[in-house]
Amino acid sequence: MCKDQDARARPGSYASPPCMATEVDPAYFDPLAVDPEQARDVARWRRSERERLRSERLALSADYRAELAVRVAGHLDEFLAARVGAIPGRVVSGYWPIKGEFDLRPWLVALHEKGAVIALPVVEERAAPLVFRHWHPGMTMERGHWNIPVPPESAERLVPAIALSPLVGWDGAGYRLGYGGGYFDRTLAAIAPRPLVIGVGLQAARLATIYPQPHDIPMSAIVTEDGLQFADGSGR
Template sequence: MTGKDDLPRGYASPPCLAHEIDPAYFDPLAVDPIQARDVARWRKAERLRLLAERAALPVAVRHEAAERIIPHLEALIRARFGQLEGLTLSAWWPIKAELNLRHWLTDLVGRGVTVALPVVLAPAAPLVFRGWTPDCHMVQGFWKIPIPAETAEVVPDVTLAPVVGWDAAGFRLGYGGGYFDRTLAALSPRPFAIGVGLQAAQVATIFPQPHDIAMDAIVTEAGPR
């Protein structure tokens, strides 16, 4: 038979069943509104679960994970560019129990790397990046995240993005606003994009949608993917 009867039954599921979708069936280029709705619901539930698990980790565990990630990041960037010195690298100001790499960013500034932080200028618009140094003046940005107040905008060669979750195909689960995907789509040339997070945050798939952009690499305390 052909037509509507060919559609698999039961995939228009509530979020608690979305993880049972066979990835071999799932079409990442699909624009079916029911599928998109179910994926959005699943992502919301999965995001809440992963954030709660991360927040429950002792600070010492998150600190150790960050320390183990740093040499993996350095090795990956050197393998791609030959050196870190002279590059422009964007990272993040940690919120919601995200891994804290600020002491490494301070070290990079001292080694000749231009470090930048993302800035939201308008809702639902691509991010811009402003240069950051340990002594630059910071103000409160969107969602009360500190941002550089007066430094020049830069375009990163390397951009690091914190992940709430991630999959082996390189797709990241973020906070749901789509800012990072919009930014990567808008930047030309596109920076080398690295998702950074915990190994325990890996999921089988995030069920990527047409707007999702895969990272060039994912780095956890266990190493790069």
């Protein structure tokens, strides 16, 4: 049994790190950990917050989002220099921006030029962990899940040491509100060793709590245009 299950059952309390089957599938329900009515209430609230936060993000001009992305990139450089050190040879997973997310592709290109190995996440199977395929600037892409451009099937599969995770919303305990598909949580549960996961999102997308559920896995760090907002104590 996971520790602190009683604490996780209380709305507004923070979950302990997930364990065992609860990490694998966000649809999984543990009757000893979460009241089903409370879980449904949280799911409805999250859907509403996703819609609100995405609408607010899309209302920002493209130029302003680009300006914020430059600021985020600078803060990411500062964080990685302090937390990781040398970047050459490290596998860094980014993302292809959609729905008003920060466009950090120029930052990924800069990392590539510094010697990092860049990967992008790919949905190869629905309701399964993501895989990570090698990407480099100028690569011919193909259409993946949700029509997001992804590296071709022939690209090498990699295991990231550092992974970016775009945030729809976030809280001060390091938990992420994503799009609701559960792909990122499944992926983190399946990767060993777990990468240094950096959530990136708007400062204005901070929530008092996302009401963490047993499947939710906190980020290693959260970075916004205002800088580092959360970092765990692992020292990795």
